[in-house]
Amino acid sequence: MPNQGEVLMNKIKIITVSTADLSENVIKKYDIEVLPLIVNIGDKSYEDGIDLKISKLLELMETETKFPTTSQVNPQRYFECFQKYLSKGYKILVLNMSSKMSGTYQSACMARDMLDNKEDVVVIDTLNVTSGLGVLVLKACRLKEEGLSLQEIRMQIEETIPHVKSALIFNSLDNLVKGGRLSHAAGTIGNILGIKLILEVKDGEMSVMNKVRGTKKAIKTVLEYTNRRGFNEKDTAILLHIDEEEIRSNLRLNLEDNNNNFIECEVGCVVGAHSGAHACGIFFIEKY
Secondary structure, eight states, X not given: OOXXXXXXXXXXXXXXXXXXXXXXXXXXXXXXEEEOOEEEETTEEEEBTTTBOHHHHHHHHHHOSSOOEEEOOOHHHHHHXXXXXXXXXXXXXXXXXXXXXXXXXXXXXXXXHTOTTGGGEEEEEOSOOTHHHHHHHXXXXXXXXXXXXXXXXXXXXXXXXXXXXXXXXXXXXXXXXXXXXXOHHHHHHHTSTTEEEEEEEETTEEEEEEEEESHHHHHHHHHHHHHHHOXXXXXXXXXXXXXXXXXXXXXXXXXXXXXXXEEEEEOOHHHHHHHOSSEEEEEEEBOX
16 A cells, blocks of 8 residues: 555646647546637637537538638636646646647647746656647556656656557548648648558648548558557557548457457547548557
């Protein structure tokens, strides 16, 4: 049995943002604090995952003429959250989406620097988004359960970041281009003659991994990539989807056949605004 000092030392709160795209049951299971980004559609603003779910967002995007915009978590929201948990004796680990895609990391750093006891708050730029951020949050939760200290978790997460891998298949790249997440040239190639672009998050940004013709070839390419890289057995992979069953079922079957440790999550509203419908992929931590 750990003594009281050991329990207090490991009283760690893990905080992330809604763009980790983790399911509600996972968030509840690990007691993760998730701060929502904002989705702006027309003249209305919604908190991602709270005021707006992905099914409703896709409906609104069908009728709204203007492309949705998104807003980061502001420093004041972080500051209030930090104060809440610090006052209860927690140390805090903040895992944020890539600083190259959003200002949420900078907001968290600004809030931490406003604190008197900022040494009790660790803020990490994961250089990832959606389930790439999600797999790192899950790893941090596992390390916390294993009894590691705040700084020990920080070291392991930072060591793991370069080993987070992803492969995503999109039926259409229009939203990624409109949202500024992919170049117009890449988007044009992807919409010509049935060419499927397989994307990844690399160095903190979306990039093209491969170009293939047709869905079946795209699925085969993703599976070859994940099988070649290999899954780190202790870590949980995430099968991410948004209104896409054919790709999802094929990827799921392969993961099950290989006895991979994985969960399924649905894209959230902020990421979904940029991806559009009919996309699916795998995020995992490779063997290293």
